Amino acid sequence: MQNIVNYFCGSVKIEVRGAYPERFFNLCARNGIGFWEVEDVDTGVFRVRMTVSDFRKIRPVARRAMCKIHITEKRGLPFFTNRFRRRILFVVGCALFCIAAWIFTSFIWVINIDGFDGLDTVRLRECLEDAGLYEGRYAANVNIAELRNQVLINMQELSYVSVKFNGSHADVTVRKRILPPEILPESEPCDIVSDKDGIVYDITVKTGTPEVVRGETVVRGQLLASGYITGRTGSTIRAHADADIRLRTWKRMSARMEKKNMKKRYTGGEKTRYTLIVFGNRIKLYTNSGISYAKCDKIIKRNDLAVFGNIKLPLALEHAVLREYVTEENALSDEEAYGFLGDGLHERLSVSEDAEVADVDFVTSSDEKFAYATLTAECIEKAGIKREILKEE
Amino acid sequence: MERKSILRRAADAFDIPADVGGGILHIEISGRQEVFVENxxxxxxxxxxxxxISSGxxxxxxxGTKLSVLAMNTEEVRISGEIESIRFGE
Incomplete structure (x- = not known):
C-alpha cells in the first residue's frame, strides 16, 4: 500500500556525499524528513530514497550536515506526467479519446433479447423502438419503467419485460404470458363432448357415464361422457364428468403442380458492389449504379463494424453481389413432381403435441399438364371438452 | 552504580514495562533479518x-553483513541485513 502511495506522490533517490552522512540522516529524522532504502555506496557516500515533498526540505539540512546532494533517480506519477508537459497534442489526443470513449459508451449499440421463445422478435423490436429503445439511443434518455409499461401494453402476449443496461448493451428479458385454460370448477356438473370428428379409439371414464363405445363414429359436439350418474336405486345425480378419450381422425390435404415450370440458370455474370453506411446514410463506393442484367439475384451481406467483440459502431459495410440468370422452361417427370408435392404436403402436415400419426397414405395422379397428390394422415389424438350442465337440463 | 531516572523508578514501582515511561530504548529483533529500534x-x-545507534x-x-537502513524518522529506525550480533556500549 505504501508503495502505491509513494508512486502517486513521487519519490527521488539521492546521493549524499560528505564527511559525516550519518549527521545528515539524523538531521533529516529530527526535521521530520522520512527516508528509506539507504544504501552504502562508498566511504562517505550513501544513496537514499525520499518523497518529492521531503526532498524540497533537505537543502538547509544538507548545508548543516555539510553534505552534497544530487538526484540519481526519479520515480512516480508526477515525473511520468511531467514528461507530457510539452506534448500538448498527445495530451489533447488522450483527452479526446477519453471523451470519445465516454460519449460512445453512453449510447446503446447492442440490444440483446432473451426469452422470446415462440414470440415475434421483429414485432418485439418494433415495440421496443416505439417505446424508445433502439440502437444509437442515448442510454440516459431511456426511461426504463415507462418503456416496460409501454411494451407490456402493446404486446399483450408478454407477461414480463426487464431492461438492463450493461455498458453499451441493453439486455432485454421477456417472458411469454401463459393463459390458463378455461377450467370448470370441480363442483360444477359437466358433460364431455367431442371437439372433432372421428372414430373412438379408446375411452376411459373416471367420473360420469360413457355415451359412446370403442369403434363408434362421433362428430364434433357429440356427447362422449355424460355428467349424469344413475345409482343402483335408480336415482340420478349430476357430477363433474372426467374421462380420457382418444379418437382416430383423418387429415386430408391435396396439392397440384405444373409439370412444366420455369427454372433459373445462372449465366455466370456477376457484379460486386460495396456501400458504406454511416449513421444510416448510404455512401456508394461504386460509380455505375445501373443494373445491366435483365434478371438477377441480389445477395446482400452487411458487416457491422464492432469494437471489443460486439459493441456495434454506427458504421457498416454492405457487400452486394448481383448474379445474372435466365429463366428456362423445365419439364419435370411425374416422379420428380410427386417428390416435390410429397415434400410440401409433409411439411404442411402438423399435428398437436398430444397427437400421433398412425398411418400416412399418399396418392398421386397426373395428366398432361399437372401432377396431383393427396396425403391422408391417420392420427390418434385426444378429444373432448367439458360442457357445463345447465340447471334447466 | 547507575542512578535510575524518576520515570524508570516510577515504572518499577507500578510494575509497568520500562519503555512505557519513555526515553528508554526499545529494540525488536525479527529473526536475523531485521532490527527495529525505537526512541x-x-x-x-x-x-x-x-x-x-545512540540511545542518549x-x-x-x-x-552483520549487507546492513542497510530500511526507514528512519525522529523516533524509529529499521535496519535490515544479515545480523550477527548486537552490542550495548557506554
Missing amino acids: HKGILMLSEEEVE RGTVTVF
Missing part, C-alpha cells in the same frame, strides 16, 4: 557491516 537519538555510524545514555551497535 533512538540518531545514527552515529553507518556502514554495511556495522550500524551504531549509551550506544547500540548492530553487527
